[in-house]
Amino acid sequence: MKILLTRPGLSFSFIIAISLIFGCVFAKPKMYSSFPVTEKSYNGSKKDSTSYTGQMARHVLHNSLKKLAGKGNGKPNSALKAKMLSYYSGKDAGREIIDPTSKGDFKIKQTMVDQISKGKNLKGKTYKGIINGFPGQMTGPEVFEFMIDKASSSNKGFDPLTGYNYPQLISKFMMGAVFYSQAVDNYLDEKMGADNKPNNKPYKKGAHYTGKEHSWDEAFGYFGAPAHAMALSAKQAYGIAKKKDMKVADANGDGMIDLYTEMTYAHAYYAADSDKAGTKYMHTIVGAFIKGRQLITEANGAALTDQQRAQLMGYVKTIKSNWAQVIAEAAFKYAGSCYKDLEKLRTIVESNGDASKAFAAYGKHWGELKGFLMALETSGRDLGEAGVRMNRLVGFGPVLLGGGQVTGIDSNGNLQTGGNRSMGEYQVHMIKLQKLLGDTFSLKARKNDVTSNMAGLLETLGSSLAAEND
Amino acid sequence: MQLSIGEWLPAFFNPQKRIFWGYMLSSIFIAFLWLRLVKKTNLISCVKQIFDPQVWISRSAMADYKVMMINTVLMVILSPRLLAKATVAYLVFDSMHLLFDGRPFLSTILPQWMIALSFTMFLFLLDDFARYWLHRWLHKVPILWSFHKVHHSATVLNPFTVFRTHPIEGVLFSIRSALVQGFTTAVFFFFFGDKVTLLMVLGASVFTFTFNFLGSNLRHSPVSIQYWRNLERIVMSPAQHQIHHSNAKEHIDKNFGVALSVWDWMFGTLSLSKADEKLRFGLSEEQSYKLHTLEGLYITPLKQATEIFLRFVSRIPHFQFFKNT
Known part of the structure; x- marks a missing residue:
C-alpha cells in the first residue's frame, strides 16, 4: 500500500487495472432495447426507437x-x-x-x-x-x-x-x-x-x-x-x-x-x-x-x-x-430421432406389440424433420443439389409400417400413399441425410448423430498411413 | 508441404507403431535374454551382436532409413487420395440396414467386456488374415512381386527394414487396412452400437501391443529367436520370418504370416525354424536389381511392373498391335 501511495504512476495503473477487472466482471450484458431515437423528422416524445x-x-x-x-x-x-x-x-x-x-x-x-x-x-x-x-x-x-x-x-x-x-x-x-x-x-x-x-x-x-x-x-x-x-x-x-x-x-x-x-x-x-x-x-x-x-x-x-x-x-x-445452421441442426437432430424410432418400431413389430404409440412418436419427429427441411427452402438461397437430395431422402412422408409413403395429392385434395420402401432403407436415408446436412451446413452440435460413435471408434484404431511392411 | 523430421519422428512415440521406443527397448531386452540365457553367449558378444554396425549402418540399413523418410512424405501427399476407412465403414453400415431390413440390436445379449473383447480379437484376426493373403499375392503375382522385391532386397535385416517398402505397396497396405478396419467397425457398431470399444494398452489394441511388446522388431534382425515347434504353427517366431527373407530355394514363398503362422499352416506355406540355421538375406542371385540405390528402390520396380503389364496386355487378342510397335 505504501508503495502505491509514494508512486503516483503506479497507483494510477492500479486504479485502471481494478476498474478494468470490475468492468469486465460486473459489466451489464448488452440488451436489444433502449436504442435512442435518431430520426430527424420525428417531433414526438418517444425516446426509444426499438420496435418489433x-x-x-x-x-x-x-x-x-x-x-x-x-x-x-x-x-x-x-x-x-x-x-x-x-x-x-x-x-x-x-x-x-x-x-x-x-x-x-x-x-x-x-x-x-x-x-x-x-x-x-x-x-x-x-x-x-x-x-x-x-x-x-x-x-x-x-x-x-x-x-x-x-x-x-x-x-x-x-x-x-x-x-x-x-x-x-x-x-x-x-x-x-x-x-x-x-x-x-x-x-x-x-x-x-x-x-x-x-x-x-x-x-x-x-x-x-x-x-x-x-x-x-x-x-x-x-x-x-x-x-x-x-x-x-x-x-x-x-x-x-x-x-x-x-x-x-x-x-x-x-x-x-x-x-x-x-x-x-x-x-x-x-x-x-x-x-x-x-x-x-x-x-x-x-x-x-x-x-x-x-x-x-x-x-x-x-x-x-x-x-x-x-x-x-x-x-x-x-x-x-448461423440461423441456417440452427435450422439444419434441428433437422439433423430429428433425422436421428426418426432413425431411433424406426429401430423401436422394428422391435415392437417383431414382438407383435402395440406400435401405435411409437408410431405416433415417429410421426411427430418426422413432422419436425420435414418442417425444418422445408424451412431451409425458404431463405431465398438455392440449396442446389443438396436441397434436391434432402427432399429425395426424406420423401413426402414417413415410411409407414407397410412400406408405403405419401406420394402426392389427388384431384380431390386427398393425400395419396404408395410404394414399398423398407424401413431399413429409410434408416439409411436418415443416416445419409445427417451426413448431407452436416457437410452442407458445417454443423457442430450434431445431436442424435447416428454414426458419431462409429467415427470415434474408427479414430481409436489409429492411422494406417505409413508404408509399413510385414 | 514442409518436409521435416517431425513427419516421421512421431512413430517413435506412438505405441500403435512397431518402432515405438518402448517396443524397441523390449526387443533389445528380449534379444539380450535370448542370447545370454538360451544361447549362453557372453556379455560382450551379446552387446556386439545386438549393436553390430553391420546391422545398423550397412548400405542396406542406410537404404532402409532413406526409404522410410521419403515414403513418409509420399504417404502424406497420397493419403487424402486413398480409400478412407470411414468411407468403407459408412458403406458397410448402410448396406447392413438393407441386408437386415433395419438394425437388430444385439447389445443386450452380451456383456460389454465381451463385446469389446470380440471386437478387438475379430479385428486382430481379420487384419492378420488379410495381411497373410495380401503378402502371399505380393509374392505370387508377378506384377506385385516387382514392387515387393524392394522389401526383400534388404541384405541385412534391422527393425527399420519394416519401412523398406515401395510406395505402391504402401498404397495397397493402406487399402487393405481401410477395408479391414472399416468393415469390422461397421459390422460391430451395427449390432452393438455404443457398446463397442477397442481394448487398448497405451492407446494401441491389446493384441498389437502384445505382438510388438514381445519382440516383433526382432523379425527384422539377425537375432534368430525360435519358439517351440507346436507354438510356431500358431504364432510366427522371429526366426520364421527370417526364413521368409532367406534367399535359399527351399525357403522361397514360405511364412507369409505376420503375428500368426496359423494361416501358413492352414494354407500350406509354413516352414518351421531350425536351430542355428545360417541364412542369407536378399534376392536370389538371378534377379538383377540395383541394390540399395534410390533408382533400384523406386524406379526399377515401376519399369519392371510396366514391362509385365505390357506383356500381359499384348497377350489379349485385341491388343496384338502392341507386339508390332
Missing part, C-alpha cells in the same frame, strides 16, 4: 396456431378450421393468446394478441414460392391452408394413414416460411440495400425510427430471442420457452413475463437447444443483431456510408449463416 411488436405478435399467433392444430377430434370441424384460419390469415381483433399462457408462478402479462400488436397475420408474410419438399407443387400459403384443413379434421393433429403430425409440420415450416424467410430474404436482404429503407428517412411517414433501424429490428424480432438473451445461458433461454425459471425470464422484475421482450420463441429456442450441446448460435446471432443495431444508431439518422453498410453486411452474413 408486429414480429412478436406473429410469434404468438404461430404458437397459438400450433396449439389449435392439435385440437381436432378426428371429424371434419369447420369451427376449428375457421378459428385456425383466423390466426393464420385473419387480422380480426379479439383473438386470445392460446399459447403462451400463464402457468403457476410463470405469469404472463398479455392475454390477447392485440395487446402486443394489432391487425397482424401470418399469411401476408408467408414465403410465396413453390415448396418442393411438399406434395402438390403448392406455394407457401397454399401449403399452410392445405395443412390447416387437414389438421382441423384430424384426431389431435395426427393422421395415422399418412404419418403426418400437423401441429409439428405447421409449426416447423412456419418458423421458416414466415420468420426465417422474412428476416433473411427480406429485412436482411433487399431492405439492407443502400436505397431501400435508407437510414436518413423514417421507415414510414411519421415513424420515430429510420428505415434501417426498423428493418433491422423486424429481423431481430423474427429470430424470437428475449431482449436480454445475452445475459442468459442456453439452458435458461431454453427454459423460458418451457415456462420455467421465472426469475431469469422476468428481466424488468415486474413479476410478469412480457411476451414482447421476455419470451423465447421459434428459432431462438432451437438455437438455445443446440447451444446446450456446446454451440454458441444464440449469442452469436443476438450479438450480431445488437452490434448491427448499434452501428445503425451511431449513424445518427444519416444515410449509412459504404463502409458502414459493408460492416453491417458482415453482421448480416453472420446472422444468416
Whole structure:
C-alpha cells in the first residue's frame, strides 16, 4: 500500500487495472432495447426507437396456431378450421393468446394478441414460392391452408394413414416460411440495400425510427430471442420457452413475463437447444443483431456510408449463416430421432406389440424433420443439389409400417400413399441425410448423430498411413 | 508441404507403431535374454551382436532409413487420395440396414467386456488374415512381386527394414487396412452400437501391443529367436520370418504370416525354424536389381511392373498391335 501511495504512476495503473477487472466482471450484458431515437423528422416524445411488436405478435399467433392444430377430434370441424384460419390469415381483433399462457408462478402479462400488436397475420408474410419438399407443387400459403384443413379434421393433429403430425409440420415450416424467410430474404436482404429503407428517412411517414433501424429490428424480432438473451445461458433461454425459471425470464422484475421482450420463441429456442450441446448460435446471432443495431444508431439518422453498410453486411452474413445452421441442426437432430424410432418400431413389430404409440412418436419427429427441411427452402438461397437430395431422402412422408409413403395429392385434395420402401432403407436415408446436412451446413452440435460413435471408434484404431511392411 | 523430421519422428512415440521406443527397448531386452540365457553367449558378444554396425549402418540399413523418410512424405501427399476407412465403414453400415431390413440390436445379449473383447480379437484376426493373403499375392503375382522385391532386397535385416517398402505397396497396405478396419467397425457398431470399444494398452489394441511388446522388431534382425515347434504353427517366431527373407530355394514363398503362422499352416506355406540355421538375406542371385540405390528402390520396380503389364496386355487378342510397335 505504501508503495502505491509514494508512486503516483503506479497507483494510477492500479486504479485502471481494478476498474478494468470490475468492468469486465460486473459489466451489464448488452440488451436489444433502449436504442435512442435518431430520426430527424420525428417531433414526438418517444425516446426509444426499438420496435418489433408486429414480429412478436406473429410469434404468438404461430404458437397459438400450433396449439389449435392439435385440437381436432378426428371429424371434419369447420369451427376449428375457421378459428385456425383466423390466426393464420385473419387480422380480426379479439383473438386470445392460446399459447403462451400463464402457468403457476410463470405469469404472463398479455392475454390477447392485440395487446402486443394489432391487425397482424401470418399469411401476408408467408414465403410465396413453390415448396418442393411438399406434395402438390403448392406455394407457401397454399401449403399452410392445405395443412390447416387437414389438421382441423384430424384426431389431435395426427393422421395415422399418412404419418403426418400437423401441429409439428405447421409449426416447423412456419418458423421458416414466415420468420426465417422474412428476416433473411427480406429485412436482411433487399431492405439492407443502400436505397431501400435508407437510414436518413423514417421507415414510414411519421415513424420515430429510420428505415434501417426498423428493418433491422423486424429481423431481430423474427429470430424470437428475449431482449436480454445475452445475459442468459442456453439452458435458461431454453427454459423460458418451457415456462420455467421465472426469475431469469422476468428481466424488468415486474413479476410478469412480457411476451414482447421476455419470451423465447421459434428459432431462438432451437438455437438455445443446440447451444446446450456446446454451440454458441444464440449469442452469436443476438450479438450480431445488437452490434448491427448499434452501428445503425451511431449513424445518427444519416444515410449509412459504404463502409458502414459493408460492416453491417458482415453482421448480416453472420446472422444468416448461423440461423441456417440452427435450422439444419434441428433437422439433423430429428433425422436421428426418426432413425431411433424406426429401430423401436422394428422391435415392437417383431414382438407383435402395440406400435401405435411409437408410431405416433415417429410421426411427430418426422413432422419436425420435414418442417425444418422445408424451412431451409425458404431463405431465398438455392440449396442446389443438396436441397434436391434432402427432399429425395426424406420423401413426402414417413415410411409407414407397410412400406408405403405419401406420394402426392389427388384431384380431390386427398393425400395419396404408395410404394414399398423398407424401413431399413429409410434408416439409411436418415443416416445419409445427417451426413448431407452436416457437410452442407458445417454443423457442430450434431445431436442424435447416428454414426458419431462409429467415427470415434474408427479414430481409436489409429492411422494406417505409413508404408509399413510385414 | 514442409518436409521435416517431425513427419516421421512421431512413430517413435506412438505405441500403435512397431518402432515405438518402448517396443524397441523390449526387443533389445528380449534379444539380450535370448542370447545370454538360451544361447549362453557372453556379455560382450551379446552387446556386439545386438549393436553390430553391420546391422545398423550397412548400405542396406542406410537404404532402409532413406526409404522410410521419403515414403513418409509420399504417404502424406497420397493419403487424402486413398480409400478412407470411414468411407468403407459408412458403406458397410448402410448396406447392413438393407441386408437386415433395419438394425437388430444385439447389445443386450452380451456383456460389454465381451463385446469389446470380440471386437478387438475379430479385428486382430481379420487384419492378420488379410495381411497373410495380401503378402502371399505380393509374392505370387508377378506384377506385385516387382514392387515387393524392394522389401526383400534388404541384405541385412534391422527393425527399420519394416519401412523398406515401395510406395505402391504402401498404397495397397493402406487399402487393405481401410477395408479391414472399416468393415469390422461397421459390422460391430451395427449390432452393438455404443457398446463397442477397442481394448487398448497405451492407446494401441491389446493384441498389437502384445505382438510388438514381445519382440516383433526382432523379425527384422539377425537375432534368430525360435519358439517351440507346436507354438510356431500358431504364432510366427522371429526366426520364421527370417526364413521368409532367406534367399535359399527351399525357403522361397514360405511364412507369409505376420503375428500368426496359423494361416501358413492352414494354407500350406509354413516352414518351421531350425536351430542355428545360417541364412542369407536378399534376392536370389538371378534377379538383377540395383541394390540399395534410390533408382533400384523406386524406379526399377515401376519399369519392371510396366514391362509385365505390357506383356500381359499384348497377350489379349485385341491388343496384338502392341507386339508390332
